[in-house]
Amino acid sequence: MKGDGLAEAEIFEAHSKPWLIVRHEIFDVYQPLEVLPPLVDAEEFASFKTKKRKGEHLAGRAVLADLLFERGFEPTQLEVVRNEFRAPSLAWLQGSFQSRPLPGISIGHSMGHVVVALIEPGWWVGIDAEPLTRSISEKAFDQFCKGEELVMLKKRPQLARLLWTAKEAVQKAMHMGMALNPRGIIFENDIPIADFINNISIRNTKIQLKIMVRNDLQYGVAWRPADSSLGMAEDELLDVSREEMRGEEGDVSSDIGCVAGRD
Template sequence: MELMDPPSGPRMLIARMPIADCLSVLAEDIPRATAKRLADHNSGRLLLEKCLEHWELPIDSLEVLRTEHRAPYLSWLNGVWRNEPLPGISIGHSGDWAVCALIEPGYWIGIDAEPKDRGIQTNAFDMMAKGEELDFLIGNSKMAIETWTAKEAVQKAEKLGMHLNPRDINLTEYNVESFIHDDLMVSVSWREAGDAPRSAEDDLLDATLEAMKDNPNFSVGCKTTRNNV
């Protein structure tokens, strides 16, 4: 794992590692995936493992779930009975590299990277820009790869993916920074977190708390009564 300098702001960890045939305890089962798809996915999840270890979190107590828009997020495993806030995460891969970003609890983060010299055909510019921004890109095509990675990072930080049309993203309205790291153009976006998905344990704990408030004699666990002598 190779750490990269994070942007100024909340605590973040930004890292990359080469894509390879590997396994990860955080990997998803992807039926009928190609060898390349599996290598990309597993490398990203293995990099996430390494980042979480660097953050000093217990890998064996965590899992990666997805929102309705398939944005990944960390959750405590059912049965460990922990509910401390967890960092926001984002994973990406491009070319030979997997990239990963963590951010302190209370924030969401998105990361995207592409080879810095990758060209984007001008006839694709209108898929990510419109109006004055499109005119600017047509006249400054070298800015296209930075614009593309920045907008993908925003889509991830908003946890919407392509449900947020890149043509509608005005980058001046978001926290997003782009930088070159060796051969990669890297973009990172972050924002204050929205509502977190709830787990079954969250619902059970809340129901128990309400029952305790309504009934002072409410108890949980074994019904055995001990007589103090």
């Protein structure tokens, strides 16, 4: 595995609260591991049907464990838990006798890349990234845009990847994923401003969003104060749905309307 971390300052610039860390690593999804890394549930891992899916899961958990350790958390004392809607969060393992508040997490995968975001306890974060070599078919535009935004995107199709990652990040930060229709996420001035913290409002919730290009990836990172309860979807479910929409060349197609079903 090759690691390439993004510095905290690149995300927050002069801001210090809340702290937020983003890390990017390149991995071989078919590389076998003899021992499961921390934060991997053996039963859940066994349920994945493909070697690629298993490799992505292992890579994401391994990077997450590294980040947690660097922030002073012992990953072997933690687990990733989900509510009935499979929204992910961290929890102390039973018997660890710990009560320290835990950070929010978000994980994304794409074409051998894994990106992980870790944010200060009391906050939710969402991250998505796409290689600049990947394109989004115009046939899929109406699955995540509508109205004037869709008209604009058809005139400026080069912005599709940017809008896609920005909306995925917002969905994850809201902890709603598939339940939040991306067509209902609208930005001022048509698109978020790159390398700038954009303030947006979704369902009376203030969200901060930053989009940027680093390491030949288009990033979207969104964060917001956490609710008292978990959200309604999981990052990895979004990633799986997105992968199902891709053709053999890696382009997003409209053959499978997974995104359109996120009502």
